[in-house]
Amino acid sequence: MEVRYICPTAYDSSVYLVNGKILIDAGMNSDLIIKQLEKYIKLTDIELIVLTHCHYDHTAAAAAIAERSGAKIGIHKADLEGINDEYLSVAVIFGERAPEVRPTITYEEGDKIDIGNGEYLEVIHTPGHSKGSICLYEPISKSLFSGDTVFPGGGFGRMDFEGSEPEKMASSIEKLTKLDVKALYSGHGAPTDRDGNNQIMASYRMLKMMMGE
Numbered sequence: 001m002e003v004r005y006i007c008p009t010a011y012d013s014s015v016y017l018v019n020g021k022i023l024i025d026a027g028m029n030s031d032l033i034i035k036q037l038e039k040y041i042k043l044t045d046i047e048l049i050v051l052t053h054c055h056y057d058h059t060a061a062a063a064a065i066a067e068r069s070g071a072k073i074g075i076h077k078a079d080l081e082g083i084n085d086e087y088l089s090v091a092v093i094f095g096e097r098a099p100e101v102r103p104t105i106t107y108e109e110g111d112k113i114d115i116g117n118g119e120y121l122e123v124i125h126t127p128g129h130s131k132g133s134i135c136l137y138e139p140i141s142k143s144l145f146s147g148d149t150v151f152p153g154g155g156f157g158r159m160d161f162e163g164s165e166p167e168k169m170a171s172s173i174e175k176l177t178k179l180d181v182k183a184l185y186s187g188h189g190a191p192t193d194r195d196g197n198n199q200i201m202a203s204y205r206m207l208k209m210m211m212g213e
Contacts (some may be wrong), residue, residue, distance in 0.1 A: 001019060001117070001119050001138055001140065001141045001143060002018070002019050002185075003016055003017070003018055003143070003185065003191070004016065004017040004040055004169070004185040004186070004188065005191055005205070006036045006037065007027070007190075008027065008029050008032035008033055008036060009029055009032065010027075011023045011028065011057060011094075011146075012027035012028050012029055012032075012033070012061075012189060013026075013027050013028075013035055013055075013057045013058040013185070013187050014056060014185070014186065014187055014188055014189065014190075014191075015027045015036075015038060016117055016185055016191075017040060017041070017046075018040050018121075018133075018144060019115050019116045019117060020040065020041050020045055020057070020117070021041075021045050021046055021047045021048070021115075022036065022046070022047065022048050022049075022113070022115050022121075023037075023046055023048070023049040023050065023065065023071070023114065023168065024049065024050050024122045024136065024185070024188060025026065025033050025049075025050075025051060025052055025058040025059075025147070026049055026051065026058065026059060026061040026065055026147050026179065026201065027032055027058070027060070028043030028056065028058070028060040028094070029061060030055055030060075030061035030064035030065060030084045031213040033061050034061075034064070034065060034068065034163070035064065037065075042057055043065070043068050043069045044068075044069055045069075046065065046069040046070075046071040046121040047071055047072070048072050048073075048074060048105075048113070048123070049062050049065060049066060049071050049074070049076040049078075049208070050074050050075075050107075050113065051073065051083070051103070051205075052072065052133060052134055052135070052136070052145065052146075052147030052155070052187060053075075053076070053079050053129060053130040053132060053134065053147055054075065054079035054080075054085075054088060054089050054132060054163075054194055055089060055090050055128055055129075055130065055148070056076070056081035056090055056091040056094055056096060056098070056099060057090075057094070058095070058147070058148075058187060059083055059089065059101050059183075060091075060099040060101075061096055061098055062099065062101045063074055063099060063102070068169075070107055071102060072102060072104050073102070073103040073105065074103055074104070074105035074106065074113075074131070075103045075105075075106060075132065076106065076107050076123070076125060076132035076134045078106065078125075078127070078130075078132030079104040079107060079131060079132025079133070080103060080106055080132070080133040080197075081132065081142055082131065082132070082163050083098070083099070083101050083103065084098050084100070084101065084111045085098055085172045086098045086101070086163045087163075088162055088197060089129075090161050090162075099116075100128070106202060107134060107159055108122045108123065108125070108158060109123060109124065109125040110123065110192060111123040111200060113131075114137070115138070119138060119140055121136040121137065121138055122137045122138075122139070123136060123137065123139070123174060124136070124137055124151040124152075124176070124179075125197075126147075126172035126173070126175065126176065127165045127168040127169075127172055127174045128149060128156075128157065128164065128165055128166065128169030128170075128173075129147070129148045129156075129158065129159060129161070129164060130148075130161070130163050130164060130165075131151055131163055131165055133147055133148065133149055133172070134147060135149055135176060137148055137179055137181075141183060142177060142180050142181055142182040142183065142184075142196070143181070143182065143183040143184075143185060144176065144181045144183070144184055144185065144196060145165065145184065145185045145186075146176070146184060146186045146187065146200075147186070147187040148186075148187040148188065149163065149169075149172060149173065149176070149187075150184075150186065150199070150203040151174060151186045151187075151189055151203070152186060152187065152192045152199050153168035153182055153199065154187060154199065154202035154203050154205070154206045155186075155203060155206075156169065156173060156203045156206065156207055157169075158185075169207060170204070170207055170208060170211065172201055173200065173204045173207060174204060176200050176204075177197075177200055177201055177204055179197075179200075180197065181196030181197050181199075182195070182196050182197075183196055184196040184199055184200070196210070
């Protein structure tokens with residue numbers, strides 16, 4: 001699996017170009033992101049944009065990229081409504097209106113997304129940061145695209161947004177501790193290939209400690 005990491009500004013989510021044709025998250029600044037993508041591919045090579053959740057910093061550029069590329073857009077069914085809502089998308093925090101993104105594919109737990117070369121991404125539903133947050137696991141390279149569920153170094157996503165489900169975050173992260181993860185591609189910050197298992201376990205322990213357990 002070939003992964004290119006793109007992050008045009010400090011406020012955009014991380015954007016990952018997988019196997020030259022799948023985007024995981026889209027960020028906010030479409031002009032800068034498209035410019036970065038065109039260093040590696042023709043924009044029309046993009047077939048699919050997978051959104052890890054409905055928040056503005058991950059989704060706002062998706063419509064422009066899809067329009068230019070012809071790509072389909074997918075999101076978990078539990079976040080389909082939130083993507084166009086000012087509050088559930090947290091667009092209001094950025095002083096913006098909700099993006100006019102129209103996903104054409106919805107995912108559920110266990111779905112497999114074909115990324116070519118005999119590889120696939122398994123959809124893991126991890127509610128907590130949002131109702132429809134997902135992580136994506138590629139078993140051959142032992143890679144996890146974790147969205148804003150977990151971050152390297154023991155971090156995890158905020159749970160104080162409208163639509164967050166803090167009572168579900170611990171079980172979501174516990175689910176990730178069962179995977180064999182080497183490389184961790186999170187929704188913010190640079191990716192790491194240093195012992196993803198321990199980094200996820202650190203996030204789980206940190207959350208449990210904050211919960212007083």
